[in-house]
Amino acid sequence: MAASDQQRLKRWFGRHPLRTMLRIAATLVGVGVSGWLISIVWPEPDRVARGGPPSVSDPTSLAKFPAMPITLLVIGVDTDNLSDPTNQAAPKGPANADALLLVRIDAKQPLRVLQVPTELAVQLPGSDQPMALGGLWRSGGVSLMADAIREIVGIADTDLQRYVVVPRQTLRTLVDGLGEVDVILSQSYKRTDKSLGYGVDLQAGRQSLNGAQAEQLARLLQNGRDYENRRLRQQMLMRSVVDQLQAPSGIVGIRVLLDEVNGQLETNLSYSEMLSLAAALIASPAPVQFSQLPLAPAVGEQTLRQLKPGLPLPLWPTP
Structure with missing residues (x-):
């Protein structure tokens, strides 16, 4: 190789151009293999069912199922729309994940949901003080949040490659599109915060909630340490939403509903992948299985929480 060619390679690839090019080639191969592995999971877009309305007796009439179980990161943020500069929530300020x-x-197994506490204490490199996990959203968005949850739960990158960011507006749209959801409340809830334009007025007993009422139930914090009870209320709401999706009216209207919410979300799922996951969710047997990360007892009045010490990883095993 001529001296001028060697100088050119060093200028572009550093003092060890061959080593650098091998690293680049290995990275490209890795990306290609990862893309290939992902591609074999999902059905081809043209395999999505067209024509007549889908049937609840055959969810594949909506779309073919993914070839293997999919783990999806769902981030609910406290802004009404993803573009809103402030959350109009408590505490008021930039958006948080709540x-x-x-x-x-998995079409063959019950839907599994792990609720990750947003009040879990985390500390960013270079920071002097811990912060709530939910606050990482405004610091680094999906990427930082996904990395933190992978590390906390102890799962591999390949087990968490799809995400959906859901603002409050999308919850209302989803519930109204399903035609209300039924819940049984063990107590009445009444709370008003005029400074945030937010109120809750729900009565005990069996209730059919519209979108606005479902948002009230999902957001409700009766005090600054009510997070665990809020997760239980969110469980109740999620079960009802899944029940409605699995009803005949749910599967018939799923395409229209996805069209309505698609523009409100941030996600790396394609439309055909959304249909595929919806079909698998509709086919999954009941009941939904919920898990929560074990927390150490709260200390004094502090709201930040720690995981129970000595827990072996992963905290949520994946097949």
């Missing part, structure tokens, strides 16, 4: 879920979807 619901964090790992959802395992």
